[in-house]
Amino acid sequence: MKLEHIGIAVANLDESEALLQRLLGRAPYKRETVESQSVTTSFFTAGDGAAKLELVAPEDQRGPIQKYLDKRGPGIHHLAFEVEDIMAEMRRLREDGFELLQEVPTPGADNKLVCFLHPRSTGGVLVEICQSRPE
């Protein structure tokens, strides 16, 4: 399991991109809307081999990111780990007592299949596991 990206919940993608660009001294390299989660994402590299930073902004009032912003405000939202076989990893984690937020993986940003784990089973950390799909 390798740390793949860190998700950061933001209210306004333009403003947050500009702020992170000033902080890191580099520009985002892509934007992508993820329909299944009602969000638009923006990606920054964070150094050679390092996990990416993913800004996540709500596309509308329905999605989980808007609920998160309403409750906790903007900030670090989740840690995502790349796995080789997401189905096997979901099974392993479920059998080990972790609480999965979904029965099957869903399409995420960056051409991946993703599955989230409930923070109450992971010490308050929202964890995503993800697997790259063939191009």
Added chain:
Amino acid sequence: MKLEHIGIAVANLDESEALLQRLLGRAPYKRETVESQSVTTSFFTAGDGAAKLELVAPEDQRGPIQKYLDKRGPGIHHLAFEVEDIMAEMRRLREDGFELLQEVPTPGADNKLVCFLHPRSTGGVLVEICQSRPE
């Protein structure tokens, strides 16, 4: 600026180490107490070249981690970026409008000098910059 580690606030270091070990499938590689911040830390690798995961537990009731736990509960606490020249980076960030939480760097875990930025100037993300000290 390269992502160096992700700090995770925890109440009980033994329990959280065991949980993260089950999640990641690997053991922590060291523990270290940081007197200046009244915390004990525990480090996990998160894949080749990836940032480390740092569990941060309060040593007593006085430190900032205990305050964070009281207010927000356990969870992802900060993102730390390695810089080459922390004094120059602090100056650059201050001049660019970021709010530094300290005037001078302080000793952190892992033989580093560290400086924190106030989350209200970084979109709700507690950011640490750090510089390795000569061995």
